[in-house]
Amino acid sequence: MELDVVELSRLQFAMTAMYHFLFVPLTLGLSVIVAIMETVYVMTNRPIWRQMTKFWATLFGINFVLGVATGITMEFQFGMNWSYYSHYVGDIFGAPLAIEGLMAFFLEATFVGLMFFGWDKMSKVSHAVVTWLVAIGSNFSALWILIANGWMQNPVGAEFNPVTMRMEMTSFFDVMFNHVAQAKFVHTVSAGYVTASMFVLGVSAWYMLKGRHTELARRSMAVAASFGLASALSVVVLGDESGYSATHSQQMKLAAIEGMWETEEAPAHFNLVGMPNMEERETKYAIKIPIAMGLIGTRSLTEEMPGINDLVIEAEGRIENGVIAYDALMDIRAAKGNATDEQIARFEEHGGDLGYAFLLKRYVEDPREATAEQIAMAAEDTIPGVPQLFWAFRIMVALGFAFIGVMVFFFIRANFYRMTFPRWSLWAAVIAIPTPWIAAEMGWFVAEFGRQPWTVDGVLPTALSVSNLSVAQVGLTLAGFVTFYSILFVIEMGLMIKYIRKGPFMDVAETDAWTQRHEDRLSGRTTTQPAE
Amino acid sequence: MILHELMDFEVLRVIWWLLLGVLLIGFALTDGFDLGVGALLPFVAKTDVERRVAINTVGPVWEGNQVWFILGGGAIFAAWPPLYAVSFSGFYLAMFLILAALILRPVGFKYRSKRESETWRSAWDWALFVGGFVPALIFGVAVGNVLQGVPFYLTEDMMPMYEGGLLGLLNPYALLAGLVSVAMLVMHGAAWLVLKTEGIVAHRARIFGTYAALATIALYALAGLWLAAGIDAYAFTGEVAPGGPSNPLLSEVEKGGSWMAAYGARPWIAIAPIMGIAGAALAFLAFRAGKEGWTMLASKMSITGIIASVGLTMFPFILPSSIEPNSSLTVWDSSSSHLTLFVMLVSAVIFVPIILAYTAWVYKVLWGKVTAEDVIDNSDSVY
Numbered sequence: 001m002e003l004d005v006v007e008l009s010r011l012q013f014a015m016t017a018m019y020h021f022l023f024v025p026l027t028l029g030l031s032v033i034v035a036i037m038e039t040v041y042v043m044t045n046r047p048i049w050r051q052m053t054k055f056w057a058t059l060f061g062i063n064f065v066l067g068v069a070t071g072i073t074m075e076f077q078f079g080m081n082w083s084y085y086s087h088y089v090g091d092i093f094g095a096p097l098a099i100e101g102l103m104a105f106f107l108e109a110t111f112v113g114l115m116f117f118g119w120d121k122m123s124k125v126s127h128a129v130v131t132w133l134v135a136i137g138s139n140f141s142a143l144w145i146l147i148a149n150g151w152m153q154n155p156v157g158a159e160f161n162p163v164t165m166r167m168e169m170t171s172f173f174d175v176m177f178n179h180v181a182q183a184k185f186v187h188t189v190s191a192g193y194v195t196a197s198m199f200v201l202g203v204s205a206w207y208m209l210k211g212r213h214t215e216l217a218r219r220s221m222a223v224a225a226s227f228g229l230a231s232a233l234s235v236v237v238l239g240d241e242s243g244y245s246a247t248h249s250q251q252m253k254l255a256a257i258e259g260m261w262e263t264e265e266a267p268a269h270f271n272l273v274g275m276p277n278m279e280e281r282e283t284k285y286a287i288k289i290p291i292a293m294g295l296i297g298t299r300s301l302t303e304e305m306p307g308i309n310d311l312v313i314e315a316e317g318r319i320e321n322g323v324i325a326y327d328a329l330m331d332i333r334a335a336k337g338n339a340t341d342e343q344i345a346r347f348e349e350h351g352g353d354l355g356y357a358f359l360l361k362r363y364v365e366d367p368r369e370a371t372a373e374q375i376a377m378a379a380e381d382t383i384p385g386v387p388q389l390f391w392a393f394r395i396m397v398a399l400g401f402a403f404i405g406v407m408v409f410f411f412i413r414a415n416f417y418r419m420t421f422p423r424w425s426l427w428a429a430v431i432a433i434p435t436p437w438i439a440a441e442m443g444w445f446v447a448e449f450g451r452q453p454w455t456v457d458g459v460l461p462t463a464l465s466v467s468n469l470s471v472a473q474v475g476l477t478l479a480g481f482v483t484f485y486s487i488l489f490v491i492e493m494g495l496m497i498k499y500i501r502k503g504p505f506m507d508v509a510e511t512d513a514w515t516q517r518h519e520d521r522l523s524g525r526t527t528t529q530p531a532e
Numbered sequence: 533m534i535l536h537e538l539m540d541f542e543v544l545r546v547i548w549w550l551l552l553g554v555l556l557i558g559f560a561l562t563d564g565f566d567l568g569v570g571a572l573l574p575f576v577a578k579t580d581v582e583r584r585v586a587i588n589t590v591g592p593v594w595e596g597n598q599v600w601f602i603l604g605g606g607a608i609f610a611a612w613p614p615l616y617a618v619s620f621s622g623f624y625l626a627m628f629l630i631l632a633a634l635i636l637r638p639v640g641f642k643y644r645s646k647r648e649s650e651t652w653r654s655a656w657d658w659a660l661f662v663g664g665f666v667p668a669l670i671f672g673v674a675v676g677n678v679l680q681g682v683p684f685y686l687t688e689d690m691m692p693m694y695e696g697g698l699l700g701l702l703n704p705y706a707l708l709a710g711l712v713s714v715a716m717l718v719m720h721g722a723a724w725l726v727l728k729t730e731g732i733v734a735h736r737a738r739i740f741g742t743y744a745a746l747a748t749i750a751l752y753a754l755a756g757l758w759l760a761a762g763i764d765a766y767a768f769t770g771e772v773a774p775g776g777p778s779n780p781l782l783s784e785v786e787k788g789g790s791w792m793a794a795y796g797a798r799p800w801i802a803i804a805p806i807m808g809i810a811g812a813a814l815a816f817l818a819f820r821a822g823k824e825g826w827t828m829l830a831s832k833m834s835i836t837g838i839i840a841s842v843g844l845t846m847f848p849f850i851l852p853s854s855i856e857p858n859s860s861l862t863v864w865d866s867s868s869s870h871l872t873l874f875v876m877l878v879s880a881v882i883f884v885p886i887i888l889a890y891t892a893w894v895y896k897v898l899w900g901k902v903t904a905e906d907v908i909d910n911s912d913s914v915y
Contacts, residue, residue, distance in 0.1 A: 065642040068595065069635040075605050079620025080627050083692050086620070090613025091868045095876055098610035101603035102883040106891075109599045113592030114894050117914060121897050161869075163777040165690040166613070168869040333688065337782075467621035468693050477628045484632060488639060495646050 008474040009081040009466045012481065014448070016073050018441050019485050023067030025440050028142060028189050029196025029231070030060045031108075031135035036223060038128045047511045052216050053131075054119075055504035056200065061116060062495050066488060068109065073481070081474065085455050085465035091168045092158045092175060093148055100144035108137025142192070143185050150181025152456050153447070154249035160351055162332045162339075167459060180245045184447075187238035190231045191443065194403050195436035197228025201410060202433035203500055205426040213503050215515050218419045225410035232403040239400060239443075240296065247297045247305065250457060253450035255308045256386045257393045258293055259283035263307040267294020273394065276386040281309065283390075308383055315356065316379040318458075322357030325350035326367050355459040362463050384452045392442045392449075399439035406432065536874030542774040542864075544873040548611040549850075549863045551880060553843050555607055559600035560717070560835050566594045568721015570637060570664020571714070573657055576725060576736040583657060584645060584907045584915065589728035591915045592898050594641055596891060601634070610876055614690070614780065614866040615850055622684050622694035623674060626701055630667050637663030645915045664721070665714065672713025675842055676706030676755075679791070680763055681854030686781060695855060705758060712751045716835050719744035719815055723831040727824045730901055738819050741827065745816035745834075749809055752838060756805060759845075765791040766852040766860055774848075774864045783865055785857040791845050801844040807837025 034057050041049035078086050111133045118127060157174030158167045201224045204217035247254055259276040270293040274286030297305050328347035332339040359378040360367040413421050451457055455465045569590050577583040609616045620627055636659045644656035683696040722741030726734050769784045795802055811834025818826040848863040867873060907914055
């Protein structure tokens with residue numbers, strides 16, 4: 001397969017983004033879990049909780065630093081590999097990134113140092129506040145990045161300016177309160193909380209299996225199960241909300257996820273599993289659940305959901321419309337600031353579909369010269385890879401429901417069975433540690449791959465967004481990232497495993513003494529109880 | 533929203549040009565000493581404990597400092613999208629090197645002391661050196677290229693096209709600018725180490741700092757003379773609308789004349805280069821006299837002056853094009869829209885004071901020297 005700059009740039013973005021997102025969800029969730037533990041310490045004054053805080057914070061730190069470092073790559077990459085995108089939508093897309101820096105990055109990064117170095121330099125309460133500020137900062141940064149991403153999925157509050165040849169913001173309010181972004185934010189941070197909960201659960205389960213640090217492990221499991229249960233429920237509910245948002249803003253993505261080729265009578269059925277086939281345009285061997293898709297997508301029994309084939313026909317119409325807009329744009333540009341009202345009016349009428357004309361650029365330099373056949377091919381391009389989306393989505397959802405089951409089980413054992421856990425369940429928790437990462441990566445795959453062929457849905461095609469670079473240049477940096485990131489991954493995993501094996505190592509004597517007293521008190525009570 | 537109409541587009545552009553300068557200076561003043569400490573690490577600290585002392589002076593603050601850089605990138609993206617698009621894709625491989633160095637650096641700080649092995653630690657020490665030295669050099673090289681003009685042009689569609697490679701960036705003038713940047717950041721790193729350590733590390737840092745301050749003066753003066761004598765400036769040939777649309781192709785630019793003409797037109801800007809040289813001279817004296825507080829202050833003054841002098845000399849140009857001067861990016865034609873600049877200004881006005889307040893508080897909590905005893909006693913919690 002011959003790779004061009006577009007595909008190499010996509011590969012690089014996918015790789016670096018997915019790598020970045022190995023660290024982000026754990027940062028999001030573990031920061032909150034650590035803050036909860038420290039709050040319990042401040043309230044109860046029991047050293048075991050301080051030890052727990054410091055132990056999980058150590059693992060948090062090893063993970064956090066790579067999240068921060070690989071995040072810089074993401075910010076740079078738009079300008080490096082996607083410079084036309086950066087020019088074309090920077091007026092809208094740049095703002096949330098900058099505000100993220102102002103509001104979130106500074107907060108988390110300034111206080112994270114104090115969180116590790118400040119234990120002896122401030123009061124207990126101040127330190128707990130610092131830890132919470134780190135958690136809040138991390139979560140705020142997710143908010144702004146998802147406002148930026150939400151705009152790529154559902155570009156509201158902006159319009160094209162023919163003079164500057166780019167999209168410009170018309171309403172910051174619309175960009176900020178984009179319903180797609182809001183649903184995605186809660187869905188994503190909840191996914192991070194689940195990831196961290198499963199991580200804490202798994203590591204603690206391992207300690208219990210080994211009979212080490214059981215005091216720390218039991219309490220950690222109780223925190224993780226409660227926090228994880230609430231989060232797992234939230235992930236699924238808000239995931240459903242994201243799906244509902246897509247019904248109106250990204251019909252093609254939703255139809256592809258569902259493998260729904262023909263528009264069906266409302267309410268549509270849901271393909272539980274099946275084999276979508278791109279060539280024959282059908283989903284074979286489908287096991288169907290009646291009504292379900294109509295309910296998920298439209299929350300009604302009467303609203304119709306368009307299938308892929310009808311959406312392609314619709315895209316053809318929009319491409320033809322876009323060509324008119326492109327023609328008007330060329331006239332306006334040729335007039336050099338003296339465009340007639342008629343030209344401007346023609347652009348304003350059709351300008352909403354300008355992006356569709358750009359889909360033709362793959363086949364012809366000037367979209368106005370496109371043949372009917374080329375228009376049909378460009379319309380065809382609006383179908384993303386259906387089988388990949390179909391399966392990625394199902395893996396994510398299945399895992400999402402499994403997490404609820406796991407959390408319910410551990411929550412019940414922790415709260416109603418005196419924190420006793422059968423050995424098989426502990427092993428299961430250890431083995432399940434990687435699963436939330438799989439679900440999260442699948443989720444991003446569905447979101448981003450499902451938006452293809454667009455970088456900004458309906459506005460700018462991916463093929464047009466790249467920088468004017470050579471295959472050798474992009475190939476070189478890609479190879480560089482692969483090598484560099486692989487080495488860092490090995491180093492990070494090595495340290496993570498080393499510190500998990502090492503176990504809690506701070507404040508050991510103090511905690512052990514307290515635990516001993518605590519146990520004496522408990523056993524004293526049990527022996528004296530019969531006498532009462 | 534019509535609120536943004538209350539402020540002129542032109543005024544907003546100048547404010548965002550100033551804020552760009554503030555961010556770059558903020559980055560150089562905070563993260564700059566981290567870079568300097570990294571570049572000095574193998575030379576001022578020889579034993580493991582010495583190196584840990586040096587690393588722990590920046591340990592608690594480098595993350596916050598680095599955000600100045602991240603925010604700088606975000607603010608360029610948001611306020612000057614064409615600048616972001618042209619420079620990041622144009623300086624492609626240089627950007628990749630900066631990225632690699634800036635990833636190596638945090639990881640080095642955090643992971644270095646997490647294993648006992650000597651090879652492990654010495655490998656990370658060199659990673660920290662590279663992570664400090666390389667970005668310091670490349671930032672200067674980039675500025676040196678910007679002053680000469682960069683080989684790019686914009687198509688009618690506003691697609692940035694760049695016609696030069698990594699090696700083209702490494703011309704003699706740019707390398708000189710790179711050395712200015714290394715010298716001033718090493719001076720700054722040395723000033724920080726003198727302030728935050730004692731004993732042999734501080735002693736060595738003082739020696740390196742003294743030389744770095746002298747080198748800063750000499751190299752900066754040389755770069756200035758060269759700029760006056762041998763480098764063409766850029767100027768508008770026709771009318772420019774400072775509040776006009778952000779399309780660089782709408783105005784005409786010509787290469788020729790001297791950047792020094794700016795000092796004739798706006799003599800007050802001479803204060804920047806004077807600060808640059810006087811600050812370094814003061815730093816030199818303070819290093820010699822052992823006045824640690826003054827060294828840091830003088831070093832800050834010098835860096836502020838040097839960076840400001842570049843911006844003030846070039847105003848209103850931000851990134852001139854050497855092959856098609858009409859494509860040059862200037863303050864008047866390469867900003868975001870009126871509304872975006874306003875929204876961004878509002879968020880900056882809200883958050884920057886808050887950021888400055890808590891950053892100051894954190895530095896206050898961490899005030900005081902890092903000693904060998906601190907590092908050994910708190911081995912579990914520090915780097």
